[in-house]
Amino acid sequence: MADQARTDVNTLGEFGLIEHLTKNFKTRQKTTILGVGDDAAIIDTGGPEQLVVSTDMLVEGIHFDFAYTPLKHLGYKSVSVNVSDICAMNARPQQITVSIAISNRFSVEALDEFYEGVRAACDKYGVDLIGGDTTSSLKGLIISVTAIGRAPAERITRRSTAKVGDIICVTGHLGSAYLGLQLLEREKEVYLANPDMQPEMKEENKELYAAILRPEARTDMVDLFAKNNIIPTAMIDVSDGLASEIFHICKASGVGAILEEGNIPIKQEAQLQALEFNMDPVTVALSGGEDYELLFTIDPKDLEKVRFLPNIYISGEIVAKEDGVKLHTVGGNIHPVRAQGWEHFGE
Amino acid sequence: MADQARTDVNTLGEFGLIEHLTKNFKTRQKTTILGVGDDAAIIDTGGPEQLVVSTDMLVEGIHFDFAYTPLKHLGYKSVSVNVSDICAMNARPQQITVSIAISNRFSVEALDEFYEGVRAACDKYGVDLIGGDTTSSLKGLIISVTAIGRAPAERITRRSTAKVGDIICVTGHLGSAYLGLQLLEREKEVYLANPDMQPEMKEENKELYAAILRPEARTDMVDLFAKNNIIPTAMIDVSDGLASEIFHICKASGVGAILEEGNIPIKQEAQLQALEFNMDPVTVALSGGEDYELLFTIDPKDLEKVRFLPNIYISGEIVAKEDGVKLHTVGGNIHPVRAQGWEHFGE
Known part of the structure; x- marks a missing residue:
């Protein structure tokens, strides 16, 4: 070599x-x-x-x-x-x-x-x-x-087949796994500094720990789609964070996207924990990884079918490639989204 | 833990x-x-x-x-x-x-x-x-x-379907990869002892080096079987040595085997190299690994078809389970074979 x-x-x-x-x-x-x-x-x-x-x-x-x-x-x-x-x-x-x-x-x-x-x-x-x-x-x-x-x-649904006008959906809460990991890392530091201190796994953070340590794959969603006669137009799983995944769909499909900040699903306990860490919960949802929820797009004609299904959050829309990947904030501003997934190289 | x-x-x-x-x-x-x-x-x-x-x-x-x-x-x-x-x-x-x-x-x-x-x-x-x-x-x-x-x-051929009376065949020479590895290890030792000494890769040992460093899979044999309308009764590839593999076939099929020492294919250069290392060439063929030849059994009715095919060596016979796994030596003796493949654990 x-x-x-x-x-x-x-x-x-x-x-x-x-x-x-x-x-x-x-x-x-x-x-x-x-x-x-x-x-x-x-x-x-x-x-x-x-x-x-x-x-x-x-x-x-x-x-x-x-x-x-x-x-x-x-x-x-x-x-x-x-x-x-x-x-x-x-x-x-x-x-x-x-x-x-x-x-x-x-x-x-x-x-x-x-x-x-x-x-x-x-x-x-x-x-x-x-x-x-x-x-x-x-x-x-x-x-x-x-x-x-x-x-x-x-x-079979690829990531390369999203079309302008498609609705962007997410199957569940984002950011929990990242916050669970931060909690575990913090407890590890405490333990290393003083091995007599027992790690403190608070009951109220149970779901954050579970999200990182024992994530579930959404096989139930595949069944739900089949039962309701829905075929997403594009799909990817959220392993590297919402931002990174929407970029993958946009790049592969040759489109852009606009995400609604207010419609990005984040658990209340994750919101609270993010604030305790002095982090912005939406940034955590966008950039944290390992949630293993599904990010998918549907044809607008399927919107009524999807709207009332459990655990599906309508979080944005596919737009023209030239419009880039943007976040529409609760305050009414439009910000470009950066793809900052959990890349192991280049960290 | x-x-x-x-x-x-x-x-x-x-x-x-x-x-x-x-x-x-x-x-x-x-x-x-x-x-x-x-x-x-x-x-x-x-x-x-x-x-x-x-x-x-x-x-x-x-x-x-x-x-x-x-x-x-x-x-x-x-x-x-x-x-x-x-x-x-x-x-x-x-x-x-x-x-x-x-x-x-x-x-x-x-x-x-x-x-x-x-x-x-x-x-x-x-x-x-x-x-x-x-x-x-x-x-x-x-x-x-x-x-x-x-x-x-x-x-599709499994290892569990050999029958008593089936003929045991091998697709090519055994022991070369093991001897190639020993040569490389020896040269590494020489180099480590004196980094000014350049490793000596003798031309005459080229095939032994190739056997360990760049082995070929026998896709040609799968084609040959199809072309000649032969379906082996059982098959395994020789990754851990002939002895280990015949034991796998015998255990999975509930049979025994007798191997003919004189019909175990060993390249002349492998024979010579084994002797230089003070090793018995047949032991090397039985216990050396990584040759990636195929070991297979055929119904005796296919013997005439197989006999004249290139690169197939008829090396033994499947016998009853009670008869164990034995080697019939050139000298006429019968020895039990020990399964000593390249197990990474237990070395």
Whole structure:
């Protein structure tokens, strides 16, 4: 690895790096309907349904910290975040593979905890564990999960198909996971400063902790869409924050967006906690990540169908590309939105 | 992770650990035809072909050493070893996902090298890169690849379906990869002891180096079987050594096996190199790993079809379970075979 030129990976950002590394790959199989660039790839089966495939890696010290992450929750979350990508395609998850690399500080009992969480998530989402790999690592725990789902071709929803005039919707509250993480980090600092101090997990913050430690994928929304005969025009899951995700939809679809500040769903406990941290709750909702809600757009003709569905918040509108991505504040001002998701590179 | 009981993961061995961790998982989707326990899982599509899915993790310091592993070869190998699992199901690979976790010592140029190798393998095997994940690691490079292949249901070959009387075949020479690795390790030692000494990569050992650094998956064999109307009765790829793999087939199929020492294919240069290392060439072929040849069994009625095919070596016979797994030596003796593959745990 004695490089002539040496470009730091951090200079490209996570999405720039992926684009750079995969730009020379062409797909050639007729069965590959969609490759890199969405929440999941789409594969034709020759049968009535198409498959969607997504994969994610979780790395100790980067994505989770054992100072406050129970192994069982981590197992559950490893499945949830991948199932969430399948939901973002409007497909139903059916199979997963789970691979782990572990250092020898992990005992069989610790792994049992982790797999108990995996199993609880499999039970919840109705997915089958069909494979994986188990190997040693030099340091820490690395988890790689691949999820496979399926749906009729006409129901599969990409991020690249939003149209001007479409309504922007969100399936649930945003910012909770980010605030839960800040609370856990604060408690870790307290503990490190004085190991006699027990971390204080306040009952009133229970849902913030759960949001970061044990997020749920919105398989229920995929069912709700099917039951109400709705096909979103575009969809993505909120893993990196609302701002980052709306930018992904806008970039892929060649459109702009205007978000209504007053209609961004934020839990009351998240509002209060943000204020306690001297943060603006809307900024937290826009830029915090890991909520795993679905961000989607619908044709205006479906607005009446969606309006009365539970847990769906109508939060904005797709506009022309030239109009950019903007926030319409409660005070009546219009601000440009910046995409500041949780990029691991370039932080 | 304050465990009451603490069982070291090394006590179970790699395969024992996987069995332990996955034993409580039941499959529930009708589309899951085969879950954990073979080279790949099998998924029904509702169409004329079934999908097979396999996943592998490669960890720096465990599976590869940058002292002698060119990144481009590593990219190629990461694809090959997964495609090999698809071949072991008698299926054709079509899609892969490639995820990497990297520490910040890797430059964009280094990753370009790696992905050039991935691309060369995609071109060779006709597979499409359809997804992946790119993230930071605290230490070293971790690679996770998932491969997806397909085949008509009746052609898919498991490891659990060998029958007494079946003929045992191997698709190519064994032991080369292990000897290539020993050579590279020896040269690393020389270099570490005296950094002025340049590693000596002898031309005559070229194929041994290639076997470990840039192995090929036997997609050609899947084509050869189809063309000659042969369906193996059972198959596995040789990733952990012939002994370990024949034990897998025998355990899964509930049979025994007798291998003919004289018919285990070993390259002449591997024979010579084994002797130079004071190793028995047959032991190296039995216990060395990473050759990525296919080990398969055929119905005796197909023997005449197979006998004249190129690169297929007839190396033994499936016998009753009670007869165990034995080696019939050139000298006429019968020895029990021990399964000593490359288990990462328990070494």
